[in-house]
């Protein structure tokens with residue numbers, strides 16, 4: 610198996626795309642070889658994505674009561690969970706959260722609204738105002754995740770200064786119908802293509818550990834590559850009580866690291882961002898995950914669960930030798946973003 614890892618290393622470092630069959634074979638290497646795989650992915654990250662970490666803070670600006678039935682999601686109105694339900698927060702509350710995010714060392718701020726057509730016109734105007742004000746009043750890049758947006762909304766958000774739009778594919782094309790029946794995988798693909806068409810960087814990833822096969826995970830990564838996902842959040846299922854996936858057996862930390870590394874080899878230039886579920890699933894291997902090809906982290910709390918203290922993450926990243934942007938001018942962040 611080591612010759613396979615070395616062959617893939619040489620190809621990817623020489624800017625050749627990894628072959629689908631090789632990626633599938635990497636999903637099968639013995640776990641004792643995963644540290645070698647991680648080291649190669651780390652080398653690829655250093656070459657193509659640099660050493661600067663993106664740290665993103667989430668704001669759940671509207672929570673719960675979603676019309677969709679995504680089986681992993683505590684915010685779906687189809688399930689009875691203990692997840693908070695509240696209407697859209699005010700512009701002042703969003704600004705307060707953005708400024709707190711900047712103070713804790715975040716480089717990006719993402720407003721997330723539950724629902725498929727997540728915001729009505731009045732709510733959209735608040736998001737638009739927030740994008741303008743955060744761009745003007747902080748050094749943060751501004752992202753949003755509003756479910757399904759219209760092309761007109763995408764254009765307005767882009768003009769207001771939106772950097773990325775998040776719309777995860779969540780799972781492979783084959784597995785998607787097992788985790789959602791109220792919209793399709795193709796609906797999600799179409800949305801990612803639409804925002805990219807209007808000049809917004811697409812942020813799209815998925816969730817590991819929902820009962821999918823290794824092939825599903827590889828297929829998802831290749832779909833994200835085809836879509837030129839600028840940022841790929843890798844979530845790891847943190848089963849929520851009351852959802853249909855509430856009792857799913859978790860992946861082992863080493864298995865998660867295997868796929869973070871494979872995703873880097875498939876997507877050498879994207880930001881690979883470790884997202885929800887990392888603390889509970891990776892436990893003491895969080896630092897190893899950051900040496901397996903990742904170059905981004907969600908810091909602070911997640912949408913419906915708590916994260917660990919941001920200061921611990923910033924310290925971990927510094928200890929690993931990453932460049933952490935917590936006090937530098939906006940221009941240097943911009944320079945990194947356009948080259949990654």
Ligand code: SF4
Pocket residue numbers: 675676677678679682683684685686722723724725756
């Ligand atoms: S569309 Fe989003 S908020 Fe709604 S159930 Fe699916 S993941 Fe949850």
